[in-house]
Amino acid sequence: MRVRAIVLALSAAIGGTTSIAANPGQPTANAVMRAVEVTLPAGASTFPPGRGADLANQQCVMCHSVDMVMRQPPLSFDTWKAEVAKMRTVYGAPLAPEQIDDIARYLTTINGK
Numbered sequence: 001m002r003v004r005a006i007v008l009a010l011s012a013a014i015g016g017t018t019s020i021a022a023n024p025g026q027p028t029a030n031a032v033m034r035a036v037e038v039t040l041p042a043g044a045s046t047f048p049p050g051r052g053a054d055l056a057n058q059q060c061v062m063c064h065s066v067d068m069v070m071r072q073p074p075l076s077f078d079t080w081k082a083e084v085a086k087m088r089t090v091y092g093a094p095l096a097p098e099q100i101d102d103i104a105r106y107l108t109t110i111n112g113k
């Protein structure tokens, strides 16, 4: 996947003392903006579409990849529920408690048994 990112490079003006003396109070750094291409490792960056996918995209990819979730063996609803609850209580995922069931139901539809 290719991603465009803006890189902001600050470079101090060469011969800063001269320009400070010449322009008192003026900033001596030059801001340069450049677009660069970054190639990320292959793999889906969002969950497959479906009811609850938005929630999973919001709540489950801030700490790790979609692959980390999709690589699990198919799990039952209860096991997904325990997994999502663990993300919340053990790792601090900022989920509302009432979102646990919705996400677990979605995960069961895409990778459940």
Ligand code: HEC
Binding pocket: 056, 059, 060, 061, 062, 063, 064, 068, 069, 072, 083, 084, 086, 087, 091, 092, 093, 094, 095, 103, 107
């Ligand atoms: C606050 C960070 C955070 C968020 C948000 C988060 N996780 Fe995790 N998750 C972790 C950490 C840390 C691990 C353990 C990583 C390791 O062992 O290398 C993990 C591991 C996992 C695993 C691998 C099995 C395991 O239990 O270690 C699964 C599956 C998983 N997360 C699913 C989810 C799902 C689904 C969501 C969304 C509800 C989610 N995670 C959100 C931090 C997070």
